[in-house]
Amino acid sequence: MSREDPTKGGSDFRGRVAVVTGGGARGDGIGNGRAAALLLARAGAEVVIVDRNEEAGRGTVEMIEEEGGVADLFVGDVTSDDDCSSLASFTVDRFGPPTVLINNVGIGAPGTVLDTEPDFWDRVMKVNVASMYLVSRALIPAMAGAGGGSIVNIGSISAIRPKGLTPYSTSKGAVVSLTRAMAVDHARDGIRVNVVLPGPVWTPMVQRPTMTPEIRERRKNASALRIEGTGWDIGRAVVFLASGHARYITGQALVVDGGVTVLSPVR
Numbered sequence: 001m002s003r004e005d006p007t008k009g010g011s012d013f014r015g016r017v018a019v020v021t022g023g024g025a026r027g028d029g030i031g032n033g034r035a036a037a038l039l040l041a042r043a044g045a046e047v048v049i050v051d052r053n054e055e056a057g058r059g060t061v062e063m064i065e066e067e068g069g070v071a072d073l074f075v076g077d078v079t080s081d082d083d084c085s086s087l088a089s090f091t092v093d094r095f096g097p098p099t100v101l102i103n104n105v106g107i108g109a110p111g112t113v114l115d116t117e118p119d120f121w122d123r124v125m126k127v128n129v130a131s132m133y134l135v136s137r138a139l140i141p142a143m144a145g146a147g148g149g150s151i152v153n154i155g156s157i158s159a160i161r162p163k164g165l166t167p168y169s170t171s172k173g174a175v176v177s178l179t180r181a182m183a184v185d186h187a188r189d190g191i192r193v194n195v196v197l198p199g200p201v202w203t204p205m206v207q208r209p210t211m212t213p214e215i216r217e218r219r220k221n222a223s224a225l226r227i228e229g230t231g232w233d234i235g236r237a238v239v240f241l242a243s244g245h246a247r248y249i250t251g252q253a254l255v256v257d258g259g260v261t262v263l264s265p266v267r
């Protein structure tokens with residue numbers, strides 16, 4: 001039996017270019033995108049942070065540079081096709097063709113089909129689903145030209161355990177289908193496509209004024225492990241799927257939720 005391990009060295013991202021959408025975060029908060037960007041940079045990748053909020057994105061670039069990593073900021077809106085085209089040129093000119101793409105942008109969206117307005121519904125689908133289509137469409141030619149790579153989309157357990165966020169759950173369900181379809185379409189280009197489904201993790205996205213200590217405790221205790229997930233937990237899963245350690249994994253949805261979704265609803 002051969003002891004040759006084809007995944008050996010898979011966690012080394014030196015010489016690789018990674019693009020992380022929504023890679024910024026408020027203040028010194030650690031969002032899923034910022035955590036993934038920091039971990040990719042620590043593993044040696046040159047990272048393009050994409051954010052429409054310049055201050056949030058700049059914060060991540062500065063954090064990476066303070067640690068001795070290499071990153072740059074592209075300020076743009078991933079729902080704009082023009083911005084996505086400019087992102088592709090910016091990335092190739094600045095660092096060369098990307099081989100890692102983390103499609104992280106997503107917004108929360110409460111409501112049912114009865115109490116959401118059609119414009120709001122369209123906006124959620126645009127930000128959470130069409131953005132991944134537009135960014136991928138802009139970057140895949142360069143990735144394929146570089147011999148392939150890895151795309152990791154960020155979904156949510158809301159896709160499989162909906163609760164009062166119908167536009168959001170629907171959009172994240174579409175992200176799972178988009179991931180599987182893209183995995184089939186681009187396997188021949190050497191591009192793997194997977195999705196991470198985070199549970200209720202503690203990130204700036206959920207740190208709103210309505211987030212009371214009681215709700216935070218309830219979110220934590222919703223998991224079988226009864227620990228609070230963070231952006232780092234999501235970032236680690238993202239980096240694993242992007243790495244050579246996951247070279248035989250494509251089209252998969254990885255739930256990272258402390259066991260929220262394995263619990264029986266009857267307790």
Ligand SMILES: NC(=O)c1ccc[n+]([C@@H]2O[C@H](COP(=O)([O-])OP(=O)(O)OC[C@H]3O[C@@H](n4cnc5c(N)ncnc54)[C@H](O)[C@@H]3O)[C@@H](O)[C@H]2O)c1
Pocket residue numbers: 021022023024025026030031032033034050051052053056057076077078079104105106107108127131154155156157197198199200201202203204205206231
């Ligand atoms: N925090 C949770 O509990 C949780 C749970 C499940 C899934 N998620 C998913 O995680 C992802 C976000 O994670 P995060 O913590 O990095 O979020 P975040 O809210 O901190 O967002 C990161 C950045 O995205 C940027 N952004 C938003 N819309 C943009 C756009 N159209 N173009 C460019 N930039 C844009 C924001 O400016 C922000 O700086 C989302 O897809 C979200 O649905 C989060």
